[in-house]
Amino acid sequence: DAGVIQSPRHEVTEMGQEVTLRCKPISGHNSLFWYRQTMMRGLELLIYFNNNVPIDDSGMPEDRFSAKMPNASFSTLKIQPSEPRDSAVYFCASSQDRSSYNEQFFGPGTRLTVL
């Protein structure tokens, strides 16, 4: 299995630009999670989907952030317009909700730098 795939691995953009992060979950997994990691705030959940439906988006910072999951094999996290404080590593994770643990498998992350 290829694991969770994220693209791009690195993104450098200028303030005000639109940024789109992409994620392909592990085949057969029905939950998908977007996390953000910063030095100040650590790892925090932004949003998660179950069966392509957003279940909890309480961690989405503000209206500049949006996430979609049009099908079971693809999700995007969009920031528009981007700001320097959005600089962070963004992780996507997926899980299969058929075991009690529902353990999450993480992608390699996207390091975003907003200048």
Added chain:
Amino acid sequence: AQTVTQSQPEMSVQEAETVTLSCTYDTSESDYYLFWYKQPPSRQMILVIRQEAYKQQNATENRFSVNFQKAAKSFSLKISDSQLGDAAMYFCAYRSARAGNKLTFGGGTRVLVKP
């Protein structure tokens, strides 16, 4: 809301020795899951070990074991026979058994392994 606290920002261990990382959490629930994730410099999040709250037996995975004290809300990780490849950030995480699949992470502990 649940919180997870890792009180040790950094721990140093000699190769082949043992190191214990502490983790405490705050919850009013009785049914939940606890995890330890490892994040090496590659920044990939790797699941190390997991524990169900209703299981009294402490989980073990090769050189990794936990000391789960439910009443004290403590979940420490012991790394035995430390190897250079164990050097990484370690994150403790909590997941409710009833309130969705979101993981709540602690702030992390950096483990340094001295040859």
